[in-house]
Amino acid sequence: MMKSLRVTAPDRALRPARSAPLRFLAGLTLAPLLRSAITRHSVPAGQPPRVACDRCAAPIGPGQPLRPRSPVARCAACGARVGAPPYTVEIALIAAVVALLVxxxxxxxxxxxxxxxxxxxxxxxxxxxxxxxxxxxxxxxxxxxxxxxxxxxxxxxxxxxxxxxxxxxxxxxxxxxxxxxxxxxxxxxxxxxxxxxxxxxxxxxxxxxxxxxxxxxxxxxxxxxxxxxxxxxxxxxxxxxxxxxxxxxxxxxxxxxxx
Known part of the structure; x- marks a missing residue:
């Protein structure tokens, strides 16, 4: 009985520590989706979501010049910044995940x-x-x-x-x-x-x-x-x-x- 307790108790104690890195990485996978949502919906009230670059009208989407999920936040066609500043969404998400796990x-x-x-x-x-x-x-x-x-x-x-x-x-x-x-x-x-x-x-x-x-x-x-x-x-x-x-x-x- 004592041997069983020595094996299971440490294992239970380590489970949260083992799952924390997995939760942290899972949270970071949301960064592209959140950046895309910010790019599309950062428009004045009454206007539809953004579907193209404001400067050159390059369309948004995979394989298109404007890639809203990229942390660089630049249009490949004209170089204009669209959406949140570079890497700020990723930094905010890291802070949110850390606050969530504390x-x-x-x-x-x-x-x-x-x-x-x-x-x-x-x-x-x-x-x-x-x-x-x-x-x-x-x-x-x-x-x-x-x-x-x-x-x-x-x-x-x-x-x-x-x-x-x-x-x-x-x-x-x-x-x-x-x-x-x-x-x-x-x-x-x-x-x-x-x-x-x-x-x-x-x-x-x-x-x-x-x-x-x-x-x-x-x-x-x-x-x-x-x-x-x-x-x-x-x-x-x-x-x-x-x-x-x-x-x-x-x-x-x-x-x-x-x-």
Missing amino acids: PDRPAIELLAVAGWLALAVPLAFIDAAVHRLPDRFTLPAALGTWGLLGLAAVLHGDAASWLRAFAAGTGLALFFAASTLLLGRRGFGLGDAKLALSAGALLGWYGWGALIAGVFLTFVCAALVSLVLLVTGRVRWRGQVPFGPFLIVGTVAALVLTP
Whole structure:
């Protein structure tokens, strides 16, 4: 019996360490797909997804001059940059995968956070580029997060956590939506409110402290970056800075720091 315990216990302890590199590599395989999504959807509101180079009209696709999945982010026909800057998506995805693997979470919770990150990364780049958060990313993020957390609540017998997540996501979204209705363009956008449905739910699942920490880090990050942009002349005093990337960064930071 003692011999059996000595063999199985170390093997169980090493399983997470062995699976971490595999999860890391699996996460990096998403980089071409995410870069392609960013390239296609980084267009102003009301316009269809990008199907060609803005400068020379070279079509997008395999074997075409414009290859949206390439980390170089250049059109082979005219050399124009299209989509996110070179290698930035890959770096952001590496950071997201590392943040995903740092805390020890159950499988369903891990899947919920991973699914949200897969949609949050392109949302951050799209919002930074054209100041919009498309519904085709924010709404699936909300539905997927709520659904997976609901499944986790059923499996764990923890309905209270799901109700708290629902209340946190709904409350944070209503806060952003109310600012839009009251302040107009000076407030947050409706896209921010839709993104808050999933971000707030994830934070609320881990407790009210996680929600407070995430919101605090979000506004601190937004204030610091806005101040730097203002001092350097990148934006004017009444200029608008996209809020979606800060909400994503603040949420990820709180998820990593929250026990």
